Amino acid sequence: MPSTEPKLISGNANLSLASAIARRMSMHRGMQVSLVDARVERFNDGEIFVEVFENVRGEDMFIIQPTSKPANDNLMELLIIADALRRSSAARITAVIPYFGYARQDRRTKARTPISAKLVSNMIAKSGIERVLTMDLHAAQIQGFFDIPVDNLYASPIYALDILHQFAGDMSDVMVVSPDVGGVARARELATRIGVPLAIVDKRREKAGEVAGMTVIGDVKDHKCIIVDDICDTAGTLCKAADVLMEAGATEVHAYTTHGVLSGPAVERISGSVLKSLVVTDTIEASAEAKACPNIRIVPTAPMFAQSIVNIWSGTSVSSLFDTASLVPIYEGLYPKGMWGR
Numbered sequence: 001m002p003s004t005e006p007k008l009i010s011g012n013a014n015l016s017l018a019s020a021i022a023r024r025m026s027m028h029r030g031m032q033v034s035l036v037d038a039r040v041e042r043f044n045d046g047e048i049f050v051e052v053f054e055n056v057r058g059e060d061m062f063i064i065q066p067t068s069k070p071a072n073d074n075l076m077e078l079l080i081i082a083d084a085l086r087r088s089s090a091a092r093i094t095a096v097i098p099y100f101g102y103a104r105q106d107r108r109t110k111a112r113t114p115i116s117a118k119l120v121s122n123m124i125a126k127s128g129i130e131r132v133l134t135m136d137l138h139a140a141q142i143q144g145f146f147d148i149p150v151d152n153l154y155a156s157p158i159y160a161l162d163i164l165h166q167f168a169g170d171m172s173d174v175m176v177v178s179p180d181v182g183g184v185a186r187a188r189e190l191a192t193r194i195g196v197p198l199a200i201v202d203k204r205r206e207k208a209g210e211v212a213g214m215t216v217i218g219d220v221k222d223h224k225c226i227i228v229d230d231i232c233d234t235a236g237t238l239c240k241a242a243d244v245l246m247e248a249g250a251t252e253v254h255a256y257t258t259h260g261v262l263s264g265p266a267v268e269r270i271s272g273s274v275l276k277s278l279v280v281t282d283t284i285e286a287s288a289e290a291k292a293c294p295n296i297r298i299v300p301t302a303p304m305f306a307q308s309i310v311n312i313w314s315g316t317s318v319s320s321l322f323d324t325a326s327l328v329p330i331y332e333g334l335y336p337k338g339m340w341g342r
Contacts, residue, residue, distance in 0.1 A: 011077035018064040020302035067101035086128030098283035103138035221249030232257040235266040
């Protein structure tokens, strides 16, 4: 007989987050949830093999697998796990993709280029996955690429809790900054949540991947600036934006970025930059180098994902988690409840 609780399974992309979600559901939601016993291995030529050791017939299955580096391997793991579950008669398969790779290829920027995000969404739907749960898609319109329901969570409610906790003494000189014009909506939403003003760093590019110059729109003098973005890859633009803000009179610069890709020289750049702190979530498993970096801090997403999975399983609202107030009891262990009377 099917169990009365959701079942979780994970690939190799971020086992620590998957385990944290299962532990959170067991400890704080009164469920007996653990990761389904399975093996996800590779043959000598790199082919992926999946074997599920538990009966999943009629079960509500949740695959926890970000498609981070190596993106292709982790994507294939997700698709093959989904196929294994579908052929094992799982009742419903939901893909929990904390970081959705290929999201930056959401449109054709020039002739004879693909829209890879659409291709990947087609592959996910064809594999037997019936629903996707993700966080901070690079472009909101990617939800429309899928022919299945997509729940796109936001890190901003978590960041609002963290910022109010970190700057609890005085928020009067705090300012949120968008690192480019395209991120204004994200930055404005966070600024509204915490009740602070907004500034913008306007980037000018001479060619793709190279920033020719930056201009600060807004008065950041004597302010503690918080740069908000969804992805930090090589950190070149982020560190340059921090320099520009300090030159414009900011007293200190912090950054909150949902997905810490942190490839190439990113960690070295951040450690040597004027950034006082870079806060990322654990949607992508951090490298040992990133964990050791003194000005990189990681905030957990397991409480939010655990509650979202429970809500999807029980048929209740996921969008309720977009409200900072609804996360207060979920994150009470990390951020003291007494501070939310403001």
